Amino acid sequence: MGSPMALNLIKTGCDVTVWNRTKSKCDPLISMGAKYKPSPEEVTAACDVTFAMLADPESAMEVACGKHGAVSGMGPGKGYVDVSTVDGGTSKLISGHIKASGASFLEAPVSGSKKPAEDGQLIFLTAGDKSLYETVTPFLDIMGKSRFYLGEVGNGAAMKLIVNMIMGSMMATFSEGLLLSEKVGLDPNVLVEVVSKGAISAPMYALKGPSMVKSLYPTAFPLKHQQKDMRLALGLAESVSQPTPISAAANELYKVAKSHGLSDSDFSAVIEALKGKVQS
Ligand SMILES: NC(=O)C1=CN([C@@H]2O[C@H](COP(=O)(O)OP(=O)(O)OC[C@H]3O[C@@H](n4cnc5c(N)ncnc54)[C@H](OP(=O)(O)O)[C@@H]3O)[C@@H](O)[C@H]2O)C=CC1
Ligand SMILES: O=CCCC(=O)O
Secondary structure, three states: OOOHHHHHHHHOOOOOOOOOOOOHHHHHHHHOOOEEEEOOOHHEEEOOOOOOOOOOOOHHHHHHHHHOOOHHHHOOEEEEOOOOOOHHHHHHHHHHHHHOOOOOOOOOEEEEEHHHHHOOOOOEEEEEEEHHHHHHHHHHHHHHEEEEOOOOOOHHHHHHOOOOOOHOOOOOOOOHHHHHHHHHHOOHHHHHHHHHHOOOOOHHHHHHHHHHHOOOOOOOOOHHHHHHHHHHHHHHHHHHHOOOOHHHHHHHHHHHHHOOOOOEEEEEHHHHHHOOOOOO
């Protein structure tokens, strides 16, 4: 996700400096004009605003607050925008460290997958320093099609987790429907078409259904990240004693799919967890 987002900034003439743990993934961006620094600390020291896109809470914390992490290069007048999907607690911790340096913090997780990232069509769910939100609005509008400012740090993370909790449950029940249709002698491709005409139509079903019928799962949103988001959303629900039985059941399916080696497949591979025989 970070690469296509940075590429859109480069293409529109922004002065972009990049870092990634695996340096080779920066090379296409460097060839398009990005500068490179060998640590998060050196990126934040060199830049007014830094966007971070990391896998999970642990990596977001490590890159922000670890040795030679982003915080070490931050200071008054600078801004840190974390666009990773993490829980509110992690986001608040990172915010605390960034703000202690005198800099500003915005959480801004995104809805939309690989293709929307490439097309500059992401949806930003932001919260934190309003002045930083206003400063980075031109960049958000290059990378995305909509943006929401949701107030205090934690609200953007919560909105993102709730959206992905719904999405994960939708994908799980869609998978059940595809397999049930096939078992009772219906063509699952026709089911995808019927669904696309009615009130439960969703771009996700039309986009992923045909390849799921062929047992193909080209990765847009890795299954391991969907399961991480289900886990974090269930933690959020637990924190306020909100019952979420459907999502809890769906989470179990993503865990089964992970145990079958499907972590790096698209999250639509969750259908494999419902088959007697699992393909990888
Ligand atoms: N893919 C999607 O459709 C969407 C993803 N998201 C969210 O965006 C984030 C990124 O997703 P995506 O790009 O798909 O994930 P990837 O797994 O492709 O990328 C994860 C990134 O995190 C880095 N990373 C992981 N662990 C560490 C660590 N310990 N220290 C430093 N860097 C680390 C990886 O570095 P390296 O290259 O070295 O492995 C890589 O740059 C996740 O939070 C995901 O939930 C949000 C919306 C859509
Ligand atoms: O976090 C990933 C979201 C994927 C999507 O919104 O299509």
